[in-house]
Amino acid sequence: MPFSEEQVAGWVSPDELKFVRKMHTGGRSGGEGYRYQDHYAVFRMIAATPAYLESGRDLGAWLEDFAPVDDVVLEVSETEREYCQLKTGTAVTWTADEGRLRRQFELQRKICEACPDIDGYTLRVVTPRADRHTSLQENLPQSLEGCTQVDLFPLVSALWDTGSPAFDSLVELCAFDSESPATREAIATFFYSQVVNCGAGEVSRVSDVVTRIREHPSIYLRHDAAEPPAEWARAAGLLGAVSGLKLVVERGFCHYSCGPFRGLVARCDTVSFARFVERVLEAPPTSYAEFSRLLP
Amino acid sequence: MSRRMTQWAGQSGVFRLDELGRSVSDPSRYRDAMRELGCKLGRCLTSMIPAEARVYLVCTVEDADFLARGLLDVLVPHLSGGELRLACFWNQRQKVGAPRGISLAPIVRRYEEPLPERVDVLVVLKSIISGACTVRTNIAELVGRISPERILVVAPVVFSGSEDTLREQFAADVSARFEFVYLAEDDERDVESGIVTPGIGGNVYSLLGFGDQDEKNRYCPELLLERGGVT
Numbered sequence: 001m002p003f004s005e006e007q008v009a010g011w012v013s014p015d016e017l018k019f020v021r022k023m024h025t026g027g028r029s030g031g032e033g034y035r036y037q038d039h040y041a042v043f044r045m046i047a048a049t050p051a052y053l054e055s056g057r058d059l060g061a062w063l064e065d066f067a068p069v070d071d072v073v074l075e076v077s078e079t080e081r082e083y084c085q086l087k088t089g090t091a092v093t094w095t096a097d098e099g100r101l102r103r104q105f106e107l108q109r110k111i112c113e114a115c116p117d118i119d120g121y122t123l124r125v126v127t128p129r130a131d132r133h134t135s136l137q138e139n140l141p142q143s144l145e146g147c148t149q150v151d152l153f154p155l156v157s158a159l160w161d162t163g164s165p166a167f168d169s170l171v172e173l174c175a176f177d178s179e180s181p182a183t184r185e186a187i188a189t190f191f192y193s194q195v196v197n198c199g200a201g202e203v204s205r206v207s208d209v210v211t212r213i214r215e216h217p218s219i220y221l222r223h224d225a226a227e228p229p230a231e232w233a234r235a236a237g238l239l240g241a242v243s244g245l246k247l248v249v250e251r252g253f254c255h256y257s258c259g260p261f262r263g264l265v266a267r268c269d270t271v272s273f274a275r276f277v278e279r280v281l282e283a284p285p286t287s288y289a290e291f292s293r294l295l296p
Numbered sequence: 297m298s299r300r301m302t303q304w305a306g307q308s309g310v311f312r313l314d315e316l317g318r319s320v321s322d323p324s325r326y327r328d329a330m331r332e333l334g335c336k337l338g339r340c341l342t343s344m345i346p347a348e349a350r351v352y353l354v355c356t357v358e359d360a361d362f363l364a365r366g367l368l369d370v371l372v373p374h375l376s377g378g379e380l381r382l383a384c385f386w387n388q389r390q391k392v393g394a395p396r397g398i399s400l401a402p403i404v405r406r407y408e409e410p411l412p413e414r415v416d417v418l419v420v421l422k423s424i425i426s427g428a429c430t431v432r433t434n435i436a437e438l439v440g441r442i443s444p445e446r447i448l449v450v451a452p453v454v455f456s457g458s459e460d461t462l463r464e465q466f467a468a469d470v471s472a473r474f475e476f477v478y479l480a481e482d483d484e485r486d487v488e489s490g491i492v493t494p495g496i497g498g499n500v501y502s503l504l505g506f507g508d509q510d511e512k513n514r515y516c517p518e519l520l521l522e523r524g525g526v527t
Contacts, residue, residue, distance in 0.1 A: 193393030263405030
């Protein structure tokens, strides 16, 4: 959970508290930096989702904590956090503005060391600029070694685009049609919506987004555990009579193609799929036109 | 409420849009009126697209048998030395999240004729362009796979400002290829439903006799069955 001012006041000096308060009241900046911050938070959540689906390891994220390094905060586990400062400027260094960035990170380290709820932490400065990445990495202050990383994260217009850092994870998450930008966008949008609608003091969790997507009737997140009903094998045999029709069950979903047509039938463990199977058994189609009329 | 007719409309465009408005209580008549509007738009395109062009047309499922069929009736014979191929998408329009809702139109089913090696003109056809979400999705779906020299966004009616809204959602090298062809621009939308007035007379799904979005997404257009070579 985000820090409160009262908590932080117990761990830092009055001068340091004043510094944090001054930064905190600044709030979020607009424009490029604003989008970059959203995209980075969404990217980290998307990147953590395949692991969540495999092992149940959740990730929480929030923007703007009462902390000196607070653009994006990630709760990796109950006691492990990452504090990320995002810098899109062309001139960012550890020493600029009287060593402001260095001071932020040193103070964040102090807070993390003092907080009894935090056992492990990583501080990150994230930039889209290769020259800043190199400079920040090469000039990392000794006082921050061991806990601070410098990351390169590009400015992207859409996280679902080919070449985006989230692309591979989104492909992994799509139930089908992962080559379709619209399919990847639909999944990414749920994460984006969660982050931008998250109120102050609230945490966006991968588990919540996954639940919301799975409750949605037309967004298809992979669902390996969904098994088709027992009658499916017989229905699939009957559907073999439709010339050119191919049906595939994978990642818990059934989808089809027939010449230029393709699409989703349904998730295999849903009522709509069971009803589709029933309709096929009742009146087996002999043409694509008949098959299309049986789709959910 | 005001409507601005464009240079494409002419007298026949005004008449066709009026006829659409008169057909709102009769789905069969409305379908015919939409097909006639497709023919009208097809005639507009014949003056813009050379006969030898390779054209890829994308439409939505609700428009395929009516607006798109009318447009094809005119455009296909015009392309004597060229070619026209068709894609049709079943979009599921929705809003995700609150208070900042984000509009989405994922493609749940699709019909795609093979993409030619080279596409000169991508024609994106829609009965009305309002929030531009569906049109954006459908352009984005194809523009990464084909690299058309021109992208014609075609509709009987658009909502004021939707042209800019659409352009803003693409990189400059893509939006620079956009050309808009529409008969009328309206500047009023119902606050509750978001439906443009007078627009195309209301909700196109129900006016065409589909009921709602789910029902239109169960529909398989005859045009696609004919062209797709499946029975």
